[in-house]
Amino acid sequence: MSYKAKQLIESNNTCWISIASIWEMAIKHKLGNLAFAKPFDELIREQIALYDYKIYPIELRHTFLLSHLEQHHKDPFDRLIIAQSIVDAIPVISVDAAFDLYPVNRIW
Numbered sequence: 001m002s003y004k005a006k007q008l009i010e011s012n013n014t015c016w017i018s019i020a021s022i023w024e025m026a027i028k029h030k031l032g033n034l035a036f037a038k039p040f041d042e043l044i045r046e047q048i049a050l051y052d053y054k055i056y057p058i059e060l061r062h063t064f065l066l067s068h069l070e071q072h073h074k075d076p077f078d079r080l081i082i083a084q085s086i087v088d089a090i091p092v093i094s095v096d097a098a099f100d101l102y103p104v105n106r107i108w
Contacts (some may be wrong), residue, residue: 002108005093009051016056017048018084024077061087072101 001009009015022044028034036043047053058080065083073079073096082102085092091105099106 002095005107008093008107014054015051016054016090018056018081019058020077020080020084022055056084056090058084069102073098 025034025044026040029036029040038046048055062080062083065087066079069079069083073082078094078096078099081092081094082099082104084090085099085104086102089105091107092099093107095108096106
């Protein structure tokens with residue numbers, strides 16, 4: 001993680017995690033592509049409580065924008081996060097430069 005991203009997360013800012021990210025992790029974990037030292041649900045609950053993360057829900061207005069987004073990014077979870085960022089003008093912390101092809105404020 002970049003120094004800038006780490007500083008923002010560790011500051012007094014409210015940190016949101018899209019439910020799309022948790023959904024993607026659950027799928028990857030089930031498929032064996034993502035391993036954890038603890039059961040998935042226990043780890044997620046623990047990390048949310050430990051860092052006081054807020055869960056960013058998926059709303060209809062986010063999905064409506066998806067039908068208009070260019071297909072620059074192929075990952076459906078990232079595209080949903082991009083839609084959330086655009087609709088709600090929320091910056092995204094990501095190393096993925098493909099986010100820059102959309103009108104989002106990507107921080108890394």
